[in-house]
Amino acid sequence: MRWALGARTALKRVPLDMLTACFDRRSGMTHLLAAPAPELLAALAAGPADIALLLARMGIADADAEERAGLEAHLAALEAAGLVVRA
Amino acid sequence: MRHVFSVRVGPAGFRVGSDWRAPVAALEALYAGYPKAGIADFTVRLEAARPWRRWIRPSVTIAGDYMLPDAVPLALRHGLLAAEMGMNLQMALGARRWLLLHAASLERDGRALILTGASGSGKSTLAALLGDRGWRLMGDEFALIDLANGVLHPFPRPVSLKNAAIALFDAARLGPLLAATPKGDIRHLRPNADAIARMAEPAAPALILFPRFGHAAAERPVAPSEVFVRLTQASTNYVALGEAGFDALTRLVTTLPARAIDYPDADSAVALVERLWAAA
Amino acid sequence: MSAALLVRALRDPASVTGLSADAWAGLIAAARAEQLAGTLAERLHGLPLPDAAARIMADARFAAGEGRRAALWEAEAARRALAGLGVPVILLKGTAYAAAGLDAAQGRTIGDLDILVPRAATGRVEAALLAAGWEWMKPDPYDDAYYRRWMHELPPLIHHARDRMIDVHHTILPPTARPVPDADALVAGARPIGEGLHMLSGEDMVIHAAAHLIADGDLSGGLRNLWDIDRLVRAFDDDAFWPRLAEHSRLHGLTDAVARALRLAERLYATPVAPALAGRWRASDTLFARRLLARDGWGRPVRPLTRLAFYGRSHWLRMPPALLARHLWTKWRRRG
Incomplete structure (x- = not known):
């Protein structure tokens, strides 16, 4: 499964505390993102990627199956929010 | 018509x-x-x-x-x-010219206090009381945040007082009794002459409070992300304002201190407010 | 004061010079009531206006811009949901104008997302939208059955998170109405806008707007609909357009509706129209114009008898009398 940022997604980020407020200029929607969502979006900025490549971009060497499944779930949630698409 | x-x-x-x-x-x-x-x-x-x-x-x-x-x-x-x-x-x-919050606002020494909360939180009564104790009432229903620079614009409409709160004020400043409305008995309190005369003077916000009436006196800080969420819920036009609303709200929550206060009665509320204002 | 002041301001923006405060209040109230505040603001942009009016117009332009962004996002969300189906997703009305960058989109208030798909594909489209977070608005089985059997669109869907509606059309008029447009031809004639979206051909867009104005409704929102037609005609006005418009109107059985819409646009907005297509002004056009202008300076609908006549007419147009009687009977019974 490969993921990519939605075309012309244009995020403006303001870190608050544990959450980051994000405004997507394309949709006009505001998202409040908790880790690892901002990190995933940043990792996708370099182009479409699968989980393995995303982990590499984020500098995470040792993720087990459960953690990878968690990341897939986060990406699915970002997809529902309109921020990422399947590539 | x-x-x-x-x-x-x-x-x-x-x-x-x-x-x-x-x-x-x-x-x-x-x-x-x-x-x-x-x-x-x-x-x-x-x-x-x-x-x-x-x-x-x-x-x-x-x-x-x-x-x-x-x-x-x-x-x-x-x-x-x-x-x-x-x-x-x-x-x-x-409204599209200001970020609107369901909040009361009051000014002292050129700086403004924002009291935000749902109907029934007691913010209108508290605001009306503060308006008679050295604060200029800027509004009790809507706080108007300037989209460009974040200042608060006054919007001093008559304050809608309900039921028991009516008795706290001088009848000479009250509108007619509207008895048995869907929200109970209501009378409107006219802002005082100073508030009306200075309705074109904005003020920079300095403190956000989330008041809650009817509890033992208490206060706690509120983290920016919680303030952000609560203020989007308290805004009628945040979504419609797009990026301008986002900028105004993030500016507000990242620059202002915010506290939640509980109070059992008017006097302890006023005392809490004065103490927190002095510290802000 | 009727909406005549609004129509004049749209047709001739400089005419607002010297309006009194009361007249401005009436103009703005009528514009808002007719969903034309953003359009008026675009037309007046750059003219010297009283400060208060300029601020109000700036707000209206801002609101239209945000509305446009939200509408285009809905189109993109629908595109993503339907991407795998191999079905052409044809945008209709305001969203189409905005996606294609047409003049008709400038300042326009856009409501729900309207799309056209082939009738044979509606089942798959419905399933894909439900899977992607849209849900039904009306759970009443009678209304649902009525919609599916008699209407030109699926029952309305609303997105659970964004709270925005989508109307999936499979033709442009109810199948029970008397003109029966050729839906296959509409789909076949659709043009790509880019990024996976489509719109009707220029002449079909004009025909759709005219159908909606004359053949489908009670004319509420008519002034905006007519303005759309004005902008579209001006944008497509070349030598080849008018013959194609005539040909497509005949194909869809909408020659009379298009002709009347053109006459009304010419009379109200000075739209340049081909006289052969529009024909000559007639008495019934005056009644239509009266209905379109039935709005006062407080934004209230006026001329109740005219409105009632058109309301009854709209049901008559949508359903043959026997069907209408049955529909109203069933609705009445359900009330008790």
Whole structure:
């Protein structure tokens, strides 16, 4: 499964505390993102990627199956929010 | 429309048209001393739903530039309340020049306090009390945040006091008793002369409080992300403002201290507010 | 004061010079009531206006811009949901104008998302939308059955998170109405806008707007609909357009509706129209114009008898009398 940022997604980020407020200029929607969502979006900025490549971009060497499944779930949630698409 | 009322409150002008004289007469008395609107920003209509409803069990339908479907009409004796609700509705649905928060705001020494909370949190009563104790009341229903620079614009409408709170104030400053409305007994308190005279003077916000009436006195800090979420819930037009709303709100939550306060009665509320204001 | 002041301001923006405060209030109230505040603001942009009016117009432009962004996002969300189906997703009305960058989109208030798909594909489209977070608005089985059997669109869907509606059309008029447009031809004639979206051909867009104005409704929102037609005609006005418009109108059985719409646009907005297509003004056009202008300076609908006549007419147009009687009977019974 490969993921990519939605075309012309244009995020403006303001870190608050544990959450980051994000405004997507394309949709006009505001998202409040908790880790690892901002990190995933940043990792996708370099182009479409699968989980393995995303982990590499984020500098995470040792993720087990459960953690990878968690990341897939986060990406699915970002997809529902309109921020990422399947590539 | 047969009867017309015009008023400017802070930066917004309203034109109210009515099928009956009585609500307009009540508005003229309540808003005595306020400037007129010029070209009104918003139009409110108090209308009879059917032609015979002007005379037979007269009921007032609230209409205007912006309307809610299925709005329940009010009895004519509550026409003043209908007018106030109508003006609130226009601001809530139509305002695009300011970020609107359901909040009271008060000014002292050029800085402003924001008291935000739902109806029933006691913010209107608290704001009215502070307005008589050395604070300038900027508004009790809506706080208007400038989109460009974050200052608060005054919007000092009469304060809607309910039930027990009515007795706390001098009857000479109160509008007529509206008994047994859907929200209980209501009387409107006129802001004092200073608040009306200075309705064009903005102030920079300095402190956000989330007051909660009817609990033992307590206070705690509120983290920016919680403030952000609660203020989007407290805003009627955040979504419609797009990036400008995002910028205004993030500026507010990242630059202002915020605290949640609980209080059992008016005096302890005022004391809490004064202490937190001095520390802010 | 009727909506005549609004129509004049749109047709001839400089005419607002010297309006009194009361007249401005009436103009703005009528514009808002007719969903034309943003359009008026675009037309007046750059003219010297009283400060208060300029601020109100700036707000209206801002609101239209945000509305446009939200509408285009809905189109993109629908595109993503339907991407795998191999079905052409044809945008209709305001969203199409905005996606294609047409003049008709400038300042326009856009409501729900309207799309056209082939009738044979509606089942798959419905399933894909439900899977992607849209849900039904009306759970009443009678209304649902009525919609599916008799209407030109699926029952309305609303997105659970964004709270925005989508109307999926499979033709442009109810199948029970008397003109029966050729839906296959509409789909076949659709043009790509880019990024996976489509719109009707220029002449079909004009025909759709005219159908909606004349053949489908009670004319509420008519002034905006007519303005759309004005902007579209001006944008597509070349030598080849008028013959194609005539040909497509005949194909869809909408020659009369298009002709009347053109006459009304010419009379109200000075739209340049081909006289052969529009024909000559007639008495019934005056009645239509009266209905379109039935709005006062407080934003209230006026001329109740004219409105009632058109309301009854709209049901008559949508359903043959026997069907209408049955529909109203069933609705009445359900009330009790």
